[in-house]
Amino acid sequence: MTEVRTERSISVVVNGVPREATVPVRWLLSDALRHEFGLTGTHVGCEHGVCGSCTVLVDGQPTRSCLVLAVQVDGREVTTVEGLSRSDHQGGQVLHPIQEAFRECHALQCGFCTPGFLTTIAAGLDARDPSVEITEEEVDELVGGNLCRCTGYANIKKACRHAAATMRDEAAR
Amino acid sequence: MTTKFFGEPVRRREDARLIIGQGRYLDDIGSGAYAAAFVRSPYAHARVLDIDVSAAMDVEGLLAIYTYEDLTGPLAEPLPVLIPHPQLTAPRTGYPLVKDVAQHVGEPIVMVVATDRYIAEDAAGLIEISYEELPVVVGVDAAEAAEHTVHDDVPDNIAARHHQETGDVEAALAASAHTFSFTQYFERSASMPMEGKGVHARWDDADSSLRVYSSTQASTSVRAAIAAKLELSMEKVEVIAPDVGGGFGVKIVHPWPEELLVPMAARRLGHEVKWTEDRREHFISSAHERQQRQEITVGYDDDGRITALDVLVWHDNGAYTPYGIIVPINTATQLCGPYDIPVYRARVNSVYTNTVIVTPYRGAGRPQGTFAMERTMDRIAQERGIDRALVRERNLIQPDQFPYDWGLTFQDGRPLIYDSGDYPAMMAKLKVLVDWDGFAARRAEAEARGKLLGIGMAPYVEGTGPGPYEGAHVQVLGSGKVLVSTGLTSQGQGHETVFAQLAAAELGVPLEDVVVTTGDTRRFGYAVGTFASRAAVVSGNAVALAARGVKEKALRIAAEVLEADPADLEIDEGLVQVKGTPGASIPLRTVAVLSNPLRYAFDEAARQATQFSGPGDDSKPPVAVGDAPGLEHTDYYSPLRSTFASGAHAVVVEIDPATWEIAIEQYAVVHDCGTIINPMIVEGQVHGGVAQGVGGALYERMAYDRDGQLTNASFMDFLMPYSSEVPDVDIDHQSTPSPLNELGIKGAGEAGVIPGSAAIASAIEDAVGRRIAAMPISPTELYDLVRSDAERVTNSSPHDSGAMA
Numbered sequence: 001m002t003e004v005r006t007e008r009s010i011s012v013v014v015n016g017v018p019r020e021a022t023v024p025v026r027w028l029l030s031d032a033l034r035h036e037f038g039l040t041g042t043h044v045g046c047e048h049g050v051c052g053s054c055t056v057l058v059d060g061q062p063t064r065s066c067l068v069l070a071v072q073v074d075g076r077e078v079t080t081v082e083g084l085s086r087s088d089h090q091g092g093q094v095l096h097p098i099q100e101a102f103r104e105c106h107a108l109q110c111g112f113c114t115p116g117f118l119t120t121i122a123a124g125l126d127a128r129d130p131s132v133e134i135t136e137e138e139v140d141e142l143v144g145g146n147l148c149r150c151t152g153y154a155n156i157k158k159a160c161r162h163a164a165a166t167m168r169d170e171a172a173r
Numbered sequence: 174m175t176t177k178f179f180g181e182p183v184r185r186r187e188d189a190r191l192i193i194g195q196g197r198y199l200d201d202i203g204s205g206a207y208a209a210a211f212v213r214s215p216y217a218h219a220r221v222l223d224i225d226v227s228a229a230m231d232v233e234g235l236l237a238i239y240t241y242e243d244l245t246g247p248l249a250e251p252l253p254v255l256i257p258h259p260q261l262t263a264p265r266t267g268y269p270l271v272k273d274v275a276q277h278v279g280e281p282i283v284m285v286v287a288t289d290r291y292i293a294e295d296a297a298g299l300i301e302i303s304y305e306e307l308p309v310v311v312g313v314d315a316a317e318a319a320e321h322t323v324h325d326d327v328p329d330n331i332a333a334r335h336h337q338e339t340g341d342v343e344a345a346l347a348a349s350a351h352t353f354s355f356t357q358y359f360e361r362s363a364s365m366p367m368e369g370k371g372v373h374a375r376w377d378d379a380d381s382s383l384r385v386y387s388s389t390q391a392s393t394s395v396r397a398a399i400a401a402k403l404e405l406s407m408e409k410v411e412v413i414a415p416d417v418g419g420g421f422g423v424k425i426v427h428p429w430p431e432e433l434l435v436p437m438a439a440r441r442l443g444h445e446v447k448w449t450e451d452r453r454e455h456f457i458s459s460a461h462e463r464q465q466r467q468e469i470t471v472g473y474d475d476d477g478r479i480t481a482l483d484v485l486v487w488h489d490n491g492a493y494t495p496y497g498i499i500v501p502i503n504t505a506t507q508l509c510g511p512y513d514i515p516v517y518r519a520r521v522n523s524v525y526t527n528t529v530i531v532t533p534y535r536g537a538g539r540p541q542g543t544f545a546m547e548r549t550m551d552r553i554a555q556e557r558g559i560d561r562a563l564v565r566e567r568n569l570i571q572p573d574q575f576p577y578d579w580g581l582t583f584q585d586g587r588p589l590i591y592d593s594g595d596y597p598a599m600m601a602k603l604k605v606l607v608d609w610d611g612f613a614a615r616r617a618e619a620e621a622r623g624k625l626l627g628i629g630m631a632p633y634v635e636g637t638g639p640g641p642y643e644g645a646h647v648q649v650l651g652s653g654k655v656l657v658s659t660g661l662t663s664q665g666q667g668h669e670t671v672f673a674q675l676a677a678a679e680l681g682v683p684l685e686d687v688v689v690t691t692g693d694t695r696r697f698g699y700a701v702g703t704f705a706s707r708a709a710v711v712s713g714n715a716v717a718l719a720a721r722g723v724k725e726k727a728l729r730i731a732a733e734v735l736e737a738d739p740a741d742l743e744i745d746e747g748l749v750q751v752k753g754t755p756g757a758s759i760p761l762r763t764v765a766v767l768s769n770p771l772r773y774a775f776d777e778a779a780r781q782a783t784q785f786s787g788p789g790d791d792s793k794p795p796v797a798v799g800d801a802p803g804l805e806h807t808d809y810y811s812p813l814r815s816t817f818a819s820g821a822h823a824v825v826v827e828i829d830p831a832t833w834e835i836a837i838e839q840y841a842v843v844h845d846c847g848t849i850i851n852p853m854i855v856e857g858q859v860h861g862g863v864a865q866g867v868g869g870a871l872y873e874r875m876a877y878d879r880d881g882q883l884t885n886a887s888f889m890d891f892l893m894p895y896s897s898e899v900p901d902v903d904i905d906h907q908s909t910p911s912p913l914n915e916l917g918i919k920g921a922g923e924a925g926v927i928p929g930s931a932a933i934a935s936a937i938e939d940a941v942g943r944r945i946a947a948m949p950i951s952p953t954e955l956y957d958l959v960r961s962d963a964e965r966v967t968n969s970s971p972h973d974s975g976a977m978a
Contacts, residue, residue, distance in 0.1 A: 024291065026291065027291075034200075034201075035204065035289075038204065039194070040194070040197075040198075040200070040201035041193070041194015041195065041196070042194070043198065043367075043368070043418070044200070045367045045368070045418075045452070046452040046887070046888045047451055047452055048452070048887055048888065048889065050887070050888035050889055051367065051888055053367055080194065081192075081193065081194035082193065082194040082195075084193075085193070095192070095193070099192040099193065102188065102192050103184055103185065103188040103189070103192055104184065106184075106185065106853050106854070106856075106857050108188060108191055108192070108665075109419075109665035109666065109667070109857060109861060110366070110367065110368070110416075110417065110418045110419040110664055110665025111187070111188075111191030111192075111196050111416065111418070111665065112196075112198060112366070112367040112368045112418030112419060112665075113367045113418075114191055114192060115194050118192065140896065140897065143896045144895055144896050144897050145895070146895075147367065147888065147893055147895060148367070149365060149366055149367050149419050149421070149861070149864075149865070149893065150367075150419055150665050150857075150861045151857060151860060151861050151864075152860035152861045152862075152863055152864035152899050152902070152925075153860075153864065153895075153896035153899050154860045154899070154901065154902060155857060155860065156896070157896065
């Protein structure tokens with residue numbers, strides 16, 4: 001009988017930093033991020049991939065970290081809400097425009113679902129041509145896959161438009 | 174008070190940490206804690222015959238298994254009936270772990286503690302329990318029939334008969350020109366916060382003390398309950414509500430079994446223990462709300478003015494009644510909304526079923542009451558051929574009728590007296606906002622596109638800000654930092670921001686100098702909790718009073734230094750100055766230093782207050798009799814009674830007769846919560862409430878089968894609205910300040926959800942011309958309804974003459 005391996009070592013670039021860890025093979029990516037790497041900004045809301053609170057970026061793509069095993073990201077890059085800020089090209093860090101926009105537009109209340117929205121929307125905004133004005137269809141697409149129980153989404157959509165406008169201004173500079 | 178900050182859309186203080194993933198929610202605490210998992214009843218009603226843990230004992234990493242047999246002292250007694258009431262004649266509560274009979278699917282039977290959650294669940298899965306299944310009662314109709322009972326010693330399944338009346342309703346009905354009766358149903362939904370419940374406990378053996386973090390709406394009362402149940406003295410227990418990922422009512426219930434069992438395990442094991450509720454656990458063990466059957470009889474005159482209203486409500490309270498009959502009382506007392514109803518009687522029979530307990534979910538009985546009242550109004554309008562808005566307007570309480578005393582008793586045990594409002598103006602604003610009178614043209618336009626358009630409206634009144642009290646402590650530090658603390662908890666409402674606004678406005682300090690702490694018993698021990706739209710009203714006024722006390726003391730001390738009359742001083746931007754005399758000033762932070770006469774100069778600022786630092790008045794002690802060192806003040810606000818906010822919603826729905834999909838084309842809200850501290854936050858509360866109202870009207874229900882299994886206990890099957898389901902909301906504000914508190918504030922938290930189902934039902938009925946007698950309603954149900962022999966109804970347009978119009 002073959003021995004069942006219950007743990008495995010993985011190498012992951014988390015928020016730009018190469019990390020090594022030995023994790024139980026049944027651990028979800030959300031478990032590894034929260035319990036092994038101490039990145040508790042990734043929240044688990046439903047554990048079955050519906051609410052989107054736990055969304056992180058795997059090689060830049062929004063991914064439900066409760067539907068991915070930690071061992072599946074071996075050799076990949078993971079970005080969590082803690083890693084959304086960007087270099088200000090002067091040695092410091094600035095928040096992603098969508099993070100600023102969430103505060104500006106009151107797009108969060110309890111804040112539990114917020115990290116999942118931020119990672120998803122940030123990836124979407126970063127992938128589009130910032131010089132083009134964002135459409136309502138694009139906004140609906142960016143916001144439409146995550147659950148929020150507090151805000152009724154109006155201000156989250158507003159934050160998307162606000163961030164897109166900021167990025168458009170930046171691109172025009 | 175300065176007007177700066179008060180009434181401004183100040184950006185939230187709490188957001189800085191939350192947008193970078195630095196919030197501290199329950200599961201973010203205690204990374205080294207042992208993990209608890211529960212074995213929960215798979216049956217809705219079953220006697221536990223035997224629990225065999227032998228297979229679980231071999232699991233590596235298992236630390237403890239607890240059953241009812243392991244509970245001692247008060248822990249082995251039933252959980253408390255939190256809100257006793259004379260009409261709650263058969264209260265029943267469960268045990269922290271099932272003693273003998275499980276009364277609903279999800280009731281905890283065994284607690285397992287292990288080194289991590291996976292291992293705890295491994296062990297839990299190996300525990301074998303044998304059961305004797307018992308007959309199951311699901312739904313109010315089965316409970317009323319009482320063919321089977323939930324609790325052996327409650328043969329009619331009735332926990333409470335709540336009865337209130339303002340006169341002889343039967344005589345008034347007999348004397349009415351017209352009457353009719355009807356029955357309708359309202360389904361279950363639930364708060365369903367994105368973060369479930371959770372508890373972390375740390376026992377300090379050397380100190381024999383306990384620190385508990387709980388995702389709760391009532392940390393001070395959780396503390397008291399833990400102290401009582403674990404037989405600890407109060408000063409040995411501290412309870413902290415960290416960042417809480419939404420509450421909406423479900424977290425006001427306490428102590429949840431886990432809030433007692435996790436601390437118990439931490440104490441016994443001498444190690445941190447944590448339990449984080451998973452989503453399925455939340456569905457099957459945390460509270461639901463809203464199911465009722467309503468039997469309504471109304472009397473009215475030729476003009477549609479109500480002369481008598483009689484309601485009999487069968488209210489499903491689930492398996493136990495830990496929260497008393499607050500929800501039935503809210504339905505009974507808030508049902509009449511903004512209407513002047515001469516004779517009213519409400520009877521609510523609160524019945525047991527083998528389902529999850531029913532306790533307040535945002536709105537807390539009011540959405541059902543509003544549904545009853547507003548569907549009655551629509552029917553009267555249809556019977557009399559009067560425009561639905563007009564029949565409502567004819568029944569409104571007029572501005573000169575305040576205070577309007579119902580002669581009923583509200584949920585806080587105080588008289589139900591509406592303090593202020595302007596309902597005719599509110600309805601007039603709503604009609605403009607939704608273009609009520611111009612709807613016929615929109616309907617015609619939609620018909621031309623092959624779509625059915627309907628419009629509905631529903632006003633409501635909400636009792637907010639009930640007592641008994643909240644308190645606040647405000648302290649100015651020598652650094653200039655202003656600490657504000659209140660015992661009431663936060664679940665995303667922005668309390669850190671609005672309480673900072675209030676303190677900054679009262680004290681005259683920059684907003685960024687103020688730091689607010691809520692829900693931490695180490696900082697403030699006396700509190701009631703966050704529920705019933707009360708935080709801004711009750712804690713808000715307490716913060717203002719405490720800040721005022723600090724200001725008075727600051728001016729008194731500064732007056733001595735500046736050799737001025739305190740009445741001539743003001744504080745602006747943290748500087749105490751003589752009005753109109755630039756330069757004659759002293760920083761508030763220096764006043765804070767001087768307020769505490771010192772022997773020791775522990776830092777540079779402190780030197781100013783030491784005993785050789787300046788001339789003192791040798792004739793007086795350094796701290797005057799009756800005075801206290803420090804620039805701080807504690808105060809409390811205890812309202813005489815609740816204050817009554819109001820609002821009105823109007824909805825336009827578009828229905829596709831091919832698919833019977835129901836789309837909300839327009840959602841209009843007029844909202845009156847008195848004086849507003851932060852309009853941005855109030856609008857956010859309204860948006861969120863409307864989304865929950867839409868969910869409750871069109872998507873959400875708890876689908877129990879006849880065996881008491883919750884068949885949709887996941888986000889895949891329980892359909893909470895995504896952004897695609899939530900309409901844009903047009904909001905118009907009206908401000909009728911409350912005369913009951915100095916700030917004029919009324920609560921805003923629950924308002925948005927209350928009239929959703931009533932207004933949407935009205936709009937759907939208007940679109941399809943068939944009677945809507947149950948909510949929520951799905952496209953499939955609507956399809957079935959229009960193909961059934963359901964009653965056909967026609968609404969009059971505003972431009973029809975109508976009877977006596």
